[in-house]
Amino acid sequence: MLKVQGLNTYYGQVCAIEDMNIHVKEREAVSVIGANGAGKSTLLKSIMGEVRPKSGKITLSDKTITNSRTFRLVNHGMTLVPEGRQVFPYLSVWDNLLLGGYTLSTKERLQMAEEVSEPFPILRDRKNQAAGLLSGGEQQMLAIARAMMVSPKLLLLDEPSMGLSPRLVYEVYEKITELHQRGTTILLVDQNAEMAIDFCDRAYVLMAGRLVGEGTKDELKDTEIVQKSYLG
Amino acid sequence: MIVDQLINGIVLGSVYALMAIGYTMVWNVLRFINFAHGEVYMGGAFVALTTMYLGAPVWLAYSCGMLSGALLGYLMEKLVYKKMRTAPKLNLLIAAIGIAIVLQNSAQLIWGASPERLASPFLANNVNIGGMMVNQHYIFIIIVTIIVMFLLEFFMNRTLMGKAVQAASQNIQATELMGINANKVISITFAIGSGVGALAGILVGPVFLVFPTMGVFAGLKGFTASVMGGMGNIPGAMVAGLMLGVLESFAAGFISSGYRDAVAMVILLAILLLRPQGIFGKVVAEKV
Ligand SMILES: Nc1ncnc2c1ncn2[C@@H]1O[C@H](COP(=O)(O)OP(=O)(O)O)[C@@H](O)[C@H]1O
Ligand SMILES: [Mg+2]
Numbered sequence: 001m002l003k004v005q006g007l008n009t010y011y012g013q014v015c016a017i018e019d020m021n022i023h024v025k026e027r028e029a030v031s032v033i034g035a036n037g038a039g040k041s042t043l044l045k046s047i048m049g050e051v052r053p054k055s056g057k058i059t060l061s062d063k064t065i066t067n068s069r070t071f072r073l074v075n076h077g078m079t080l081v082p083e084g085r086q087v088f089p090y091l092s093v094w095d096n097l098l099l100g101g102y103t104l105s106t107k108e109r110l111q112m113a114e115e116v117s118e119p120f121p122i123l124r125d126r127k128n129q130a131a132g133l134l135s136g137g138e139q140q141m142l143a144i145a146r147a148m149m150v151s152p153k154l155l156l157l158d159e160p161s162m163g164l165s166p167r168l169v170y171e172v173y174e175k176i177t178e179l180h181q182r183g184t185t186i187l188l189v190d191q192n193a194e195m196a197i198d199f200c201d202r203a204y205v206l207m208a209g210r211l212v213g214e215g216t217k218d219e220l221k222d223t224e225i226v227q228k229s230y231l232g
Numbered sequence: 233m234i235v236d237q238l239i240n241g242i243v244l245g246s247v248y249a250l251m252a253i254g255y256t257m258v259w260n261v262l263r264f265i266n267f268a269h270g271e272v273y274m275g276g277a278f279v280a281l282t283t284m285y286l287g288a289p290v291w292l293a294y295s296c297g298m299l300s301g302a303l304l305g306y307l308m309e310k311l312v313y314k315k316m317r318t319a320p321k322l323n324l325l326i327a328a329i330g331i332a333i334v335l336q337n338s339a340q341l342i343w344g345a346s347p348e349r350l351a352s353p354f355l356a357n358n359v360n361i362g363g364m365m366v367n368q369h370y371i372f373i374i375i376v377t378i379i380v381m382f383l384l385e386f387f388m389n390r391t392l393m394g395k396a397v398q399a400a401s402q403n404i405q406a407t408e409l410m411g412i413n414a415n416k417v418i419s420i421t422f423a424i425g426s427g428v429g430a431l432a433g434i435l436v437g438p439v440f441l442v443f444p445t446m447g448v449f450a451g452l453k454g455f456t457a458s459v460m461g462g463m464g465n466i467p468g469a470m471v472a473g474l475m476l477g478v479l480e481s482f483a484a485g486f487i488s489s490g491y492r493d494a495v496a497m498v499i500l501l502a503i504l505l506l507r508p509q510g511i512f513g514k515v516v517a518e519k520v
Contacts (some may be wrong), residue, residue: 049406074411086406087397095395103411109392150411186464 001026002078002154004045007056009039009046016042018209020056024154024187029180031196032189034206040189041083043206044144044156047187048080049073060154075103079150085143089132092199095125096131096142100149109149116148119175137168145176148184155179157188163196173199197221235364237485238478243370245477246377250432251454252461252469253307253384254425256333256350260464261421264321267328268452269429271335276301276430277442278343281350290353292404294434301430302423311420332447339444350437356384373435380428381470387424388466397421401464429454449493453480456500462510471512 002024009017014037024030034040045051047058058066074077084210087096087162095120101109117123120141126134131142140160147155149150161169173195178197180186189206190196197203202222205213213223251273256268280297284290308331316324354368388394400407400417408414432454433446440446457476461468476496485493502511 048409050408068407070415071411071413074409079411080409082406082409086403086409088406090401090402091395091398098392099395099399099407099410099412102392147409198376 001028001061001188003057003059004043005042005057005059007046007058008054009042009051010054010129011042011051016209017046020209020211022204022211022214024185027183028165028202029186029200030188031200032187032202032206033191033193033196034189035080036191037208038206039209040191040206041158042079042209043176044158044187044189048156050079074150074152077150077153079098079147079152079154080156081140081143081158081160083137083162084104085139087131087139087142087146090130092128093131093134093142094127096146096205097123097149099148103150112149112151116145119178120145129220136163137165137172140164140168144172144179148179150193152184153185154185157186157190159190160188160226161190161192169195184201233485235362237369237481239364239366240485241481242474243373243472243477244481246373247432247436247450247473248436248453248457248474248476249470250377250380251450252342252457253466254429255455255458256420256461256466256469257397257463258423259458259464261397261404261418262313262324264306264324265328265455266305266313266425267325267415267451268331268335268456269426270447270449271339272301272304272308272426272429272447273433273454274339274442274444274447275304275335275448276427277350277433277434277437277446278339278453279430280434280437281343281348281442284351290351292429297434298427298431301433302427305422305429307417308426309419314418317434336354336444336447337371343444345440345444347443349441350434352438354477355438369438376431376435380431384424384428384466393417395422453496454498456503459500460503460511462512465510465512468510469513495515 004020004022007014007017007020022044030042032040042051046053052067056066057064060076065073071181088099094113097113101112104112118163122138123142123145131139134142157176160172164172169192176186176188177199195218197217200217202213202216203224208216213220215223251269254269255265276297279300280293283296284293288296288412312327312331313324316327344512352369357368358365359368359371388398396407396412396417396507397420399410400414404414429494432450458469460476461472476499480492480495483495
């Protein structure tokens with residue numbers, strides 16, 4: 001479904017992603033793990049058109065999408081839950097959801113808002129409150145629900161567990177697993193390697209902008225490098 | 233006398249409020265002050281003047297002026313500011329000042345420097361309000377301003393596009409993740425803010441006349457009001473504009489008319505020094 005070939009992304013002179021090749025198959029759940037600064041966010045931003053790659057090719061369902069504008073990609077069925085949730089803090093929880101369905105018709109939008117908020121009772125209870133007043137975990141739930149408004153075929157998630165207590169991390173992953181089971185293809189990056197590997201079918205390991213390992217969940221759990229660096 | 237000054241102040245304040253909206257809306261999406269906004273105010277008034285000169289009825293001339301103002305703001309963003317998105321804000325500021333000067337000189341070239349009166353069907357009549365005669369055009373200015381404020385309030389808070397404009401002012405990158413074309417939102421913001429600014433110029437045209445540098449002081453006043461109201465706060469800009477107009481009018485009436493412009497500058501300095509977030513600031517605190 002998603003194919004990244006020979007991707008290089010630079011910030012000025014600094015290389016953040018070097019000759020990256022990854023792919024995600026339909027209905028797969030794929031994780032990318034790596035330490036802080038490894039280039040995980042840059043990878044997702046390159047895919048999502050938020051930063052411009054220097055070279056390489058990205059295809060989504062066999063269509064070349066390198067250098068496409070972000071909003072166009074959303075309309076093509078791929079969206080991103082960004083690092084740090086990025087909810088609109090001064091808009092209400094409900095307005096955040098509705099904006100997630102900006103491209104839908106009014107009727108569909110209202111229907112989807114009801115649908116995506118169903119698994120998150122807290123979002124319904126606090127629908128008229130400013131989103132900035134939600135806790136970190138609640139904001140993460142909102143960001144995920146908001147991304148689901150367009151029923152993406154491929155959902156990208158950047159550090160969904162960042163800054164959350166262990167119980168909340170578990171809860172967030174539970175929701176993501178649910179989405180996956182209901183048919184959404186998922187590519188997620190996380191520093192929390194344990195959760196990310198546990199969740200996925202397949203994972204990539206990133207280090208200083210380069211791919212240093214890949215494999216299925218079980219393969220990776222046994223790999224020395226992952227064991228040592230990430231799972232302790 | 234007091235009521236007289238109050239009405240003058242409200243009329244003046246309406247114009248400042250309309251101007252302030254443009255500064256605040258643009259700041260919201262691009263985080264910079266469009267110092268060429270005063271020239272949109274001037275341009276709109278001149279287009280209305282010319283359209284009327286060509287024989288168009290008043291309502292059509294006023295509408296043409298307003299639409300040209302919107303178009304001028306739109307083009308400014310599309311042709312200049314958009315190319316400078318990633319440049320330092322100082323570059324944008326200098327570009328804006330450059331555009332302002334070019335537009336002033338162009339206006340002088342096309343229309344000449346001598347002030348001209350824009351026609352108004354209301355100017356010749358007075359209305360009796362509680363025994364006091366008030367010019368009908370003043371009432372017209374106040375009513376139009378109230379209508380614009382209601383429309384804007386409706387657009388911003390009751391339509392999805394308005395919500396998108398708010399979203400863009402809070403986090404423009406995340407706005408694109410909603411499938412929203414952020415460039416389009418910025419264009420629409422510029423067009424609306426500029427259209428409202430041009431309307432302000434058209435409304436004062438029959439009273440204070442139309443001339444190439446008319447936007448300089450009006451711009452400064454509108455900017456002051458937007459700072460007073462808290463940059464980016466649209467209702468704040470409206471209220472602050474009215475306050476500034478009334479304060480100025482009282483200063484001019486009770487101290488000396490020479491102090492009129494000084495009042496705005498003193499307020500601007502005081503706010504920048506003592507309360508840079510404006511009188512009203514932001515409504516909700518950000519929590520991450
Ligand atoms: N906007 C930016 N400008 C310059 N360098 C950046 C920028 N964003 C990230 N970087 C650098 O790129 C590298 C990868 O960053 P990032 O993709 O955010 O890593 P991760 O998400 O894995 O923590 C880091 O060295 C970081 O300092
Ligand atoms: Mg990151």
